[in-house]
Amino acid sequence: MHMKISVLDIMIDCVTMQEAVDTIQRFIDSGKPHLIATANAEMVMFSQQDRELADILNHADLVVPDGAGVVWAARYQGAPMPERVAGYDLAQRLLALSAQRGYRVFMFGGAPGVAEEAKSAAERNYPGLQIAGTRSGFFSSEDEAAIINEIRGAEPAILLAALGVPKQEKWLQANLTALNVPICMGVGGTFDVMAGNVRRAPVWMQRANLEWLFRLLNQPSRAIRMLALPRFVLKVMGHKKH
Numbered sequence: 394m395h396m397k398i399s400v401l402d403i404m405i406d407c408v409t410m411q412e413a414v415d416t417i418q419r420f421i422d423s424g425k426p427h428l429i430a431t432a433n434a435e436m437v438m439f440s441q442q443d444r445e446l447a448d449i450l451n452h453a454d455l456v457v458p459d460g461a462g463v464v465w466a467a468r469y470q471g472a473p474m475p476e477r478v479a480g481y482d483l484a485q486r487l488l489a490l491s492a493q494r495g496y497r498v499f500m501f502g503g504a505p506g507v508a509e510e511a512k513s514a515a516e517r518n519y520p521g522l523q524i525a526g527t528r529s530g531f532f533s534s535e536d537e538a539a540i541i542n543e544i545r546g547a548e549p550a551i552l553l554a555a556l557g558v559p560k561q562e563k564w565l566q567a568n569l570t571a572l573n574v575p576i577c578m579g580v581g582g583t584f585d586v587m588a589g590n591v592r593r594a595p596v597w598m599q600r601a602n603l604e605w606l607f608r609l610l611n612q613p614s615r616a617i618r619m620l621a622l623p624r625f626v627l628k629v630m631g632h633k634k635h
Contacts, residue, residue, distance in 0.1 A: 397456075398472040400463055400551055401625075401632060403437050403447060405456045407467070409475045413457050414425035420454065421496065421550050421575045426562040429465050429578035431480030433460030435618060436558050441628075446559040449566045459484060461602035462594045462622055466629040467562045481593065485518075487551055487576070499547050499574070501540070502530035502555030503584040525549045530556045541571050551576040561581045587606035 395412060397404040401428035408416065420427040430436075430453045440447040450456055455632045458464050466473035475504040491498050498515075500508040509526035517524055525547035532540060544552060552574040561579030569577060593599075594607035609619050 397542050398467045398470070400432075400466045400470075401437050401441060403432060403440055403450050403456070404473075405432050405458050405463060405467065406527060407472065407474055408455075408457060408478060410482065410525045413455065413478050413483055417576055417630070418490070424575055426569045426573055427455070427576055428562075428569055429576060430456045430562055431459035431478070431579065431581070432456050434466075435438065435621045436461075436464030437463065437466075438621040438625050439630075443559055445535065446562060449562050452568075453562075453568065459483075459578060461604070463513075463624055465602075465624070467571035469629060470509060470633060472560055478529065478579075480580055481583050483539070484553055484580050487553075487578075488515050488519050488522060491551060492522040493557065495521075495523070496549060496550035497507075497523045497525035498551045499544050500527045500553050500555075500584060501544065502561065503588075505529040505531060505548060507588050507590065508555070510590075511584035514587045514589070518606075519620055530554075537568075540566055544572055549574055551578070552624075553578055553580045553583065555582065556578050557581060582630050589628055619627075 396407050398407055432450060432452055440450055456472055459478060459480040461477055464477045500512055502508060508529060512524045512527050515524060526543060528540060536562045544609040554565055556564055558581060565577040565579060580593060586593055599608050600603055605619060605622060608615055
């Protein structure tokens, strides 16, 4: 098994992309429900104020280092964090694996119509992929029982939930046993990117750890959220001294 590293008291798995995929494959083979989280600096900062989220992350079955900030923080502390495992890329790897292995996938979340567009894109990109169902992320508490029944009835091996942080993690954790899906993973804005509504940074910017800058230039409204990154860096640096 791989080691876990504490970044501001959130335990994150030291895994490569391939190790994350292999671990998820084992979880699917076991048939038992597992929670996968993709931790970036913003999520780690969020969990500093939100003890429920912190607790969920620290009990999740796999927490991948999604974000250059988290990889930097681990390495700054002297931990051997091999690489960034971006949530978007991990979701794509799981869709490719599902097409190859015949796993059924359920896409839950996003604005009305977005999951359907993401489904069409996934079916084009991964021939043979079985999307067992889609549902938008707009729902009230009265709809929850019906949603859980719909997902259970579709019998997916993988549930991708795009409800945003921390709603997706809390919803999946609260309903993990009821859903009884081997892989439950929060994927944030993944469906929007797949549907073509939001562009990803060019590869050179991703490699240079400048994806945050690309997002900021494209969506200036994210500026306030982006402040989480410098606050995260300062907090990690302060944390190391203790």
